[in-house]
Amino acid sequence: MKKQVKVVAAIIENEKEEILCALRSPDMSIPNMWEFPGGKVENGESLQEALEREIQEELGCSIRAGEVFNRNVHEYDSFVIELIAIKARLLEGEPEPKEHAKLVWLKQEHLPSLVWAPADIPAVEELTPSR
Numbered sequence: 520m521k522k523q524v525k526v527v528a529a530i531i532e533n534e535k536e537e538i539l540c541a542l543r544s545p546d547m548s549i550p551n552m553w554e555f556p557g558g559k560v561e562n563g564e565s566l567q568e569a570l571e572r573e574i575q576e577e578l579g580c581s582i583r584a585g586e587v588f589n590r591n592v593h594e595y596d597s598f599v600i601e602l603i604a605i606k607a608r609l610l611e612g613e614p615e616p617k618e619h620a621k622l623v624w625l626k627q628e629h630l631p632s633l634v635w636a637p638a639d640i641p642a643v644e645e646l647t648p649s650r
């Protein structure tokens with residue numbers, strides 16, 4: 520059976536109504552694809568705790584994680600991911616790409632212009648206005 524992972528990902532919006540998008544670096548798994556920053560939930564953590572920890576580690580800023588926005592189960596070649604996208608707001612600091620190749624802030628309608636990790640497509644579609 521394929522390994523199962525539970526991953527939380529942050530949908531962080533700034534005051535210009537732009538959303539933070541992160542490019543996975545060539546040496547990460549699922550390389551060179553865009554994602555919402557986050558990572559795996561560890562044993563004993565709530566979804567919100569996991570997300571707040573991952574963002575501090577990866578982007579060096581603090582957030583407050585809010586409600587779940589989208590949940591999607593996606594089967595990759597070597598594992599199955601449950602991706603849980605959670606709305607979050609910045610509390611302190613500016614996001615810095617400590618592990619990612621690049622960070623960009625994009626308006627919701629421009630999100631589909633990026634090449635997203637396949638597991639993220641439902642969350643991107645839910646965020647994107649239909650016209």
Ligand SMILES: Nc1nc2c([nH]c(=O)n2[C@H]2C[C@H](O)[C@@H](COP(=O)(O)OP(=O)(O)OP(=O)(O)O)O2)c(=O)[nH]1
Binds near residue numbers: 557602639
């Ligand atoms: N963080 C994040 N990971 C995603 C998204 N979409 C998606 O398919 N993934 C995949 C990529 C990775 O295989 C996995 C998350 O692992 P990770 O490497 O970012 O998290 P981590 O820091 O906890 O993992 P590790 O390197 O310590 O093992 O989920 C997404 O939107 N955000």
